[in-house]
Amino acid sequence: MLALDVVQAAFGDCLVVRYATTRTRRTLLIDGGPSGTYPRHLRPWLLGLAPKVKRIDVAVLSHIDNDHVKGLLDLFAELHEAGGPLPVGELWHNAFSVSAGGADIAPRIREALATAGDGATGMKTLAGTLMGVGEGDALRASAVALGVPINERFGGEPILANGSSTLRIGGMRIDVIGPSTVTLEKLRREWIRWLERHGRALTAGSVAAGVAADSSIPNLSSIVLLVRAAGRSILLTGDGRGEHVVEGLQERGLLEPGGTFNVDVLKVPHHGSARNASEAFFRTVLADRYVISADGRYGNPDLECLRWIVDAAEGRPIEIVSTNQTDALRALVRQRPPKRNGYKVTVASSKANAYTIMLDE
Secondary structure (H helix, E strand, O other), rough: OEEEEOOOOOOOOEEEEEEEEOOEEEEEOOOOOOOHHHHHHHHHHHHHOOOOOEEEEEEOOOOOOOHHHHHHHHHHHHHHHHHOOEEEEEEEEEOHHHOOOOOOOOHHHHHOOOOOOHOOOHHHHHHHHHHHHHHHHHHHHHHHOOOOOOOHOOOOOOOOOHHHHHHEOOOOEEEEEEEOOHHHHHHHHHHHHHHHHHHHHHHHHHHHHHHHOOOOOOOOOOOOEEEEEEEEEEEEEEOOOOHHHHHHHHHHHOOOOOOOEEEEEOOOOHOOHHHHOOOOHHHEEEEEEEOOOOHHHHHOHHHHHHHHHHHHOOOHHHEEEEEOOOOOHHHHHHHHOOHHHHEEEEEEEOOOOEEEEEEEE
16 A cells, blocks of 8 residues: 555645555655644644554655744654654754755855845745754754654765665655755855845845845755655655756656656645746656645745646646645636646645545555
């Protein structure tokens, strides 16, 4: 049995991959969602799994954004206090210096924000990125205190795609698709260009410049994993960028001769943001199901991204699975009627803690 539980995480991500045979059971937890996800949805879901699942074999923090890390912090806090619903065997987690492409980036971001003056008004995204630095450190410290190994299968080093062999957890094959050192160097250069481009305007205290800078900050790199078992596959992209995911698949030799990659389930990058994908990406990575964890906040999912998914399928039967109904989904149905375009939309029940996709029973 291979299943993906898409936990209700509002505007964040929280996913559980479960694999089971008559002899073994394995469980992966990928991200924990924003504040409120753990007590409202993740904890009850894990408690429901507890009679059959002995532990979370691996907890993965794809990257340190607030809408991915908070639920994991809450889980580890409960493990400290009361043992938690399920113990955690390992933690996979890249520090901010890896996620941002370089150890020199965080101090420079702090300096830019500290000197922004009035220009800091509305810079919630950048402030949230800095908050994530501390939260990521707190998660690592919590894991150490609990004796939970960090990146043990990677020799304690950062989780990178470079030359990574296929890992096996139970009957699951897991490939690290990203990030690579090439991707991280590109990201480091983007952050430096961003700091150089906006530094003067922020120092001058321009409110307009601050808002513009906040909407243009580079994304952090995400751990991207391909999980395969029982002839099925799930591509977990976190908030990765589409072109980086494709580069990772190509480097691993996973693209078909025609330059495409087929997967049963694609977790759509960055909650369906058009900043992280393109129609070319969806014409390269072909899925039967497209999972979007979003509730409309921050404009996610973008209508443009949803249209790319449908148009790239070219009438091939697909399913879009969303954790919440949004204006963009309603607009997609109006503009691209499902029956005429060969797709269907499934919106998870607002009363459910998670929506389960069974890939092999």
